[in-house]
Amino acid sequence: DVKVTQSSRYLVKRTGEKVFLECVQDMDHENMFWYRQDPGLGLRLIYFSYDVKMKEKGDIPEGYSVSREKKERFSLILESASTNQTSMYLCASRRTAQETQYFGPGTRLLVL
Amino acid sequence: SQKIEQNSEALNIQEGKTATLTCNYTNYSPAYLQWYRQDPGRGPVFLLLIRENEKEKRKERLKVTFDTTLKQSLFHITASQPADSATYLCALAEANQAGTALIFGKGTTLSVSS
Numbered sequence: 001d002v003k004v005t006q007s008s009r010y011l012v013k014r015t016g017e018k019v020f021l022e023c024v025q026d027m028d029h030e031n032m033f034w035y036r037q038d039p040g041l042g043l044r045l046i047y048f049s050y051d052v053k054m055k056e057k058g059d060i061p062e063g064y065s066v067s068r069e070k071k072e073r074f075s076l077i078l079e080s081a082s083t084n085q086t087s088m089y090l091c092a093s094r095r096t097a098q099e100t101q102y103f104g105p106g107t108r109l110l111v112l
Numbered sequence: 113s114q115k116i117e118q119n120s121e122a123l124n125i126q127e128g129k130t131a132t133l134t135c136n137y138t139n140y141s142p143a144y145l146q147w148y149r150q151d152p153g154r155g156p157v158f159l160l161l162i163r164e165n166e167k168e169k170r171k172e173r174l175k176v177t178f179d180t181t182l183k184q185s186l187f188h189i190t191a192s193q194p195a196d197s198a199t200y201l202c203a204l205a206e207a208n209q210a211g212t213a214l215i216f217g218k219g220t221t222l223s224v225s226s
Contacts, residue, residue: 004155033213042218043156043201058213090155097205100146101214103155 003027004104006091012110019078021107023091031094032074033101034058034066036087043090049074081111114139118202118217125192127226133187135202135217142204145178145185146214150199159200160187192224 007022025032033048035058045058047066055066063085067075074093078085091104115138125131135145144163148156162169162178162185169176175188189196199221203214 031213035216040218043216045213045215048213088153092155097212098143100158100161101203102158103148106153106155108153 004091004093004102006089006104006107008107009105010108010110012112013078013081014112015082017078017081017111019081019109019111021076021078021089021091021109023074023076023093023104024072025074025093025102026072027093027095027102028071029093029095029102030071031097032068033092034064034074034076035090035092036060037090037106038087046076083111085109086111114215116140116202116204116215116217118200118220120220121218122221122223124223124225127193127224129192131189131192131196131222131224133200133202133220133222135185135187137183137204140183140204140215141206142180144205145176146203146205147174147176147185147187148201148203150201150219152199156201189222192222194224194226197222197224 004025013019034046035043037043044060049055049068052071065077089107092101094101117136119134146161147159150156160176162176173190177186199219201219203216
């Protein structure tokens with residue numbers, strides 16, 4: 001079974017802090033994704049990565065950056081957390097564009 | 113503009129009935145559609161994928177149809193059970209866009225009462 005893990009289920013941070021969300025997949029998938037999910041807005045794509053050291057902006061990249069130094073790990077960075085970044089963050093991976101996307105359990109981030 | 117819409121935010125049905133969820137899209141040419149289930153506080157779980165050249169796909173009590181003329185996918189759960197209560201998301205990926213991420217609808221929350 002494909003396994004996508006995220007470093008934390010719940011996180012509480014202060015405004016202005018730098019926040020790291022880690023995602024690891026164990027199936028040698030090429031593509032990895034970061035979404036955020038908010039009530040009434042659905043899943044919105046922040047960034048994705050086709051391969052190691054590659055990244056592409058999604059629909060809402062402002063205030064975020066990413067890092068993919070190894071194939072299995074995709075990190076989302078909130079450079080200076082703000083209250084409007086309080087959300088559920090979901091990581092996903094897939095082998096290729098024609099295959100199923102698998103999600104991690106999510107990190108619920110609260111920025112105070 | 114491009115849109116993917118699940119036309120019901122919520123659907124309530126009785127146990128044993130068939131639930132039918134709708135996903136419509138505008139100004140996309142999807143290579144395939146996927147359906148996911150999401151329980152509260154958890155990540156989406158993949159259920160079914162249907163490609164543009166397929167009309168219907170089945171898996172146990174689940175059935176998905178894909179009509180590229182109507183630009184619509186229907187997701188059916190037959191003999192529904194209270195355990196089927198969850199939010200169901202449809203998602204599509206465009207043809208000829210090898211690196212494109214999935215685009216998700218906002219979901220339909222299904223409640224099955226006993």
